[in-house]
Amino acid sequence: MISISILLLIIIPLVVAFLIPLLDLYNKLLRRYLVIIGGVIEISISIYIIISYFSDLKAGKFFLTYYLGGWGPPFGINLVMDSVSLIFSSLISFALFFIIIYSIGFIGHHEGKYYVLFFLILGAMQGAILTGDMFNLYVFIELLTVTSAPLVAFKRNKHATEAAIKYMFYGVIGGLFFFVGVILLYFNIGSLNMAQLAQHFAEIENNMQLTIISIFLIGLLIKIGIFPFHFWLPKAHSACPSSLSALLSGVLLKVYLYIFIRLFWIVIGFEFLLEFNIASFLVYLALVSSLFGHVFALQASDIKRMLAFSSIGHIGMILAVFLLNTETGFYGGLLHIISHLLMKTGLFLSTGYLLQYTKSNHIDDFAGVGHQNKGIFVGFILLTLSMIGMPPFIGFFSKWYIIMAFLKIQHHFGAIVVVLGSLSAVFYYLRFIAKGYEKIKLSASDLKNEIYNRPILSVFYREKLVTTVIYIFVGMIILTGFSFRLFELPLQEGIKELINPQNYINLILGG
């Protein structure tokens, strides 16, 4: 069913991003209101989509599409939203709305440019999720790299610029491999539309299929940050301002995961991965990456670097669960994507605010933070509890279903890695929490006066704003913890789609 609202999800952030420099020329204060309006419109569009098509979702026929330029599916670019992308896109607009609110008083210099790039990332993410065309997907991936790199170097000190350089090198090489993959697909099949590619992928000659799969694999593994290529991730996520590292490691990694899922389950079809038994190799690779993520997180002395390593751990775990290609695997994976997104974004936002009370991000300077700001530190603790997998929160249920998925096919190594992961998570989170409550009197003078951290609005006003944002995330994980059946409907639909990609093809080409 054709609906304009999908297109608005992508176009609105782009329009806001283009308007901000114009607005800046005339008067700078309007920009903040434009930004909030942009966020509000974005989240209201996704709410509108959920509400107005809820009956379709219940009936299992949820399928929105939009033909750009008026051309039919195989010949033009078309946007596609099924229930898996519905979950992702509404999660993105929800999380980014709060990150926008959080970063209002947070950004010191160049706030205009920050918001331009921020909204471009938001638009590019929505685009990457909704597009139904391979080359368009490549353009959005490149857009994500090009917009997030300058934001990684936002602090303009030595550490941040090095992180940006490393991030760009890996990003560009990954993008190049993805480009080669798209071109190979075109040369073999002759179309760029995902549905048509999925239809004809089986007819390609065997060796060529293997080449296409391996080229795409390298491109996406670099982007997702799996073990041999994760080196850019911790430095990039620890060097950028916290509101952005929340976006990068909380939301952006999930977008690349979604692209991985859509590519290998719907376009290429998972049976080819099984046929060349790359799937089992990838499962072990992802598990090793999760193990290394957690091991490195143990020794990280910088709190944001620790959080970045822990995202590597969790993303590796989610990828491994997906690659098992079982129903519970998909359910556990999707549930953990939702819970990890909420938890990690909340964690980074609260760390960002707590780091205001410390001289540097190093763990020794983190001492005594718990006493400085009790409200946010308690929020931080609740989020870590959910990260470990304590019951009232959603972290427990998603960990439960992931281990269940592993054990259902007697994959004990995976289950042990997940258990060890959450065990090591206890160690490195508790290390920081214990450090936070140490009795060290921090005199006002040696508080960090890092530029970007001096909140513009009065501290009192902004602190209340930040506490509300963080406790919204805490509330979300408790709410979803109790009623994760809430996600039952889209999750089941999504799993059905992942299991038989044929109906995706029929819906687009048939329709």
Next chain:
Amino acid sequence: MIYLEYLLLLFLIIAAVMAVYFEDEVISIIFLSVVSVILTTLYLLYQAADVALAEAVIGAGLNTAIYMSAISQIREKSK
């Protein structure tokens, strides 16, 4: 006529190797622009006019300008 393509391909590889081989950045950038000029002619040979124009303008023009300005900023600083 056909030999022109092989000749150009040969020059292309030589220029690329030269661009990588020399220590001094300015020389390697000049060789890089030589590579992109050769590429423009190659694209014309392969009947891809738009790409040739783009490669000429961006490869030879813009890239060289940006590399040169980067090197001048770095050399300026170290002086």
Next chain:
Amino acid sequence: MKKFLVGLLFIGLAFLLLINFAELPEEKLITFSLSDYYIGFGLEQTGALNLVTAILYDYRGFDSLGESTVIFAAVSGIVLILSRKMLPVSSHGLSFIVKRTLGILTPFIALFSLYVITHGHLTPGGGFQGGVILAAISIIFSIVYGSAFDYKRYSPELKTTFETGGALVFIIIGGLGILFDGFFLDNLDFLTHSPGTLISAGSIPLINIGIGFKVGAGLAIVFYSMIQKTFGEEF
């Protein structure tokens, strides 16, 4: 020893790449593939002679929108990183002879770039290539006449307006597509006369002009902020 290993790896990789990529099939699997459709119906559906521009700005217009946003993002990223509050010291220009000759040449360069932009749908070229040539003028100003000259002639505020203006023109034309033909970036065919004339390919030339100015101004800003010689103290 390490050198030998690296060499071995790269030779092996070369060999593997050759084997894998050499198996590209001659003809594509789908009989009536994308390119056959574009070649077959390109002219009468979009009215543009240059099929590559037809694809870039009409069939897959959304790609170009993403494409121009990549440039827009790169430009604002570069300005974010390199901009310093200090008043820029003007870079010293070149010798008099060069200044004089380029004084004559610049209008022709400008004319050529406008030609490339507007005739995108008829001859090779288009918004992107023309825009880059347009940026060359500002690059010439900064190098040959010194960045202060460029600052006066083509001030950063003007560049920003051009850049964002171009981007918004693109989106407005797309929006018009919704009004007239029901879909974003739809080709406004009512503008077309017989193919081959200047105003012939519906919204393609308009988009070309929008992108041309956008890329021109954007890359001008890039070069202007890179060439600035400012004292490196913190912002």
Next chain:
Amino acid sequence: MLPAVTDNNLVQIMIITGILVTLLTIIYAWKKLKKNKIYFVMLTIIYLVSFIIVIGTDKWIVFLGGWEFVTLTTSLMFAWDDWKLVKQYFLIQFAGSSILLYAVLVIINNGYAEVGIINSTFLQNILIVGLATKSALFGFHFWLPAIYANSSGLVNAISSGWVVKLGYIILLKVIIPEQGNALLFYAGILMLIYGGVKALLEVKLKVLMAYSTLSQLGLIAIGIGSGTVYGYYGAVLHIIIHALTKTGFFINLDDIINKSGTQNIYELAARFNYSLFKIITIFGFSFSLSGVVFLAGFNSKYLIKNSLPGPLLLIIFYLGGLLTFLYTLRLLYWLFIFQGKQKAFLLRLNNYKINFSIDLFINIPILLIILLLGNYPDLLNYWLPALDSFSFPLGSGIGETILYLLVAYLILEKLNWVRTKEKEYLEIDVLFNKIEVLLNKIGKASLKFDTEKIVEHYFLRGIYKLSGKTHDFIYRSFSDQLSWIPLFLALLLAWRYLV
């Protein structure tokens, strides 16, 4: 054959005991704690609700969720003593619950969706290993003495009174009374003997009580593992009795330690002048624990004794019983009888007043229950139907108790009442010392006995050093990191040849 206890009967009786025990601790906590008492009471109520969920539920996900909640609330209770303890207790218990999570999920995947009888012994053993850390089974008991040494008697009462027993209650539900479980049985015997010997040699009061809990848990494990209905009933009864007596014991000891300021049993006698009622309660608790006739302990031990199959195990059981008597008598001797320079304890008996809150509300109810259960065990007939069919030989019991007391008295007299030196380290420190010396061959700092040292010094720092080394090994230089890309490209492109 005796009818087995139906599940909801077992659940009911266990929940009632749990509530009773927790109420006692709340009363004592209300009297003892000074600041933010309300939080403690709220915490205990959440803990109460969660262990009722754990015992009552039959869905594994709710069971595990409830159990993690119990861990969270009990570890927060340590906050009233010391935040470091919270960290250590939470680390250890979380490790235990991760193993439990793994075990439970393996069980679910083998077809047991409900918390109920599991037929295959292999799965039972997995669950036992899963519950081991939580219920201080033999291999995983090291944390019990370490944590109890530093924490206050109040939280010890809760932990050893009920938290540790949750594991056995679940095992009661899971293991078939007729078949039992060998692993549990032999672990129980090991715990019985090991706990007894350790308690005999211990100097610190709370650590002594920790080891005595260990040996009593061993008894329960024997009962469940023995595979006879006698053993099953004995274990149920012993859980109830031990929960009550141990909680009361810890509360009174905590009272004594707080007043006298030292844990060393040799110094306690001199510092504390006991009221008559206090002496009666402590005598009553310790005798009931060691199984003196007319007190509840005797009946449950008698049942467990009947469940033992062979004569050899009977001898081991008697040895265990003797050990319990030995360390209880030694404790009582040093607490009350030893007068050294002071007047004989009878002469010091001057105050008869009853400490209102503790004695009246806590000691008297427990003593009453012990006496009632001792003489009329069939009071619990509603929940445990077969109790009245057992004939508890109270008559021959008297001879047995006197025999035990005499033999224990003679042994202790010969060993001069086992006056051991206060040990600097717990035995697990010695173990860790060896590992430390082995590992990095540096001069061993003299280790003062402190749980902080154990967890922090060896466990955590060792992990950080190890992960630091792996990190540096992987993160050599930028070009090495980038060189993974061609390596991986070659691997994938050559995939068709490799596989």
Next chain:
Amino acid sequence: MLHHLVFTVLFLLGLYTVIYKNNLIKMVIGLNIMEIAVFFWVIAVSDTGKSVPIYHLNKFAASFNDPVPQALTLTGIIIGASTTALLLTFIIELNKFADTIDSNKLEGLNE
């Protein structure tokens, strides 16, 4: 077959420079060479000897080269240009703090 050979040589040359050269600007040049190699390969393979996909006024020839890869390469070249520009600005910025562009001396890059 020749085009694949040229592509492999150029691509691996670029990859070698990115990984093993320690001058940051050289690495960016290497990256550029990799991109150039890919775009050359796309156009070389898509050239089927037919004429350029533009309708010349005089003849309405029907046999055109495939326009789609040309459009994709064009977009690729422009993206490549903007990423190179962005990378070079980071190097300029880094040079302001570290005043060397030798990746061995920059410890931060290995972290």
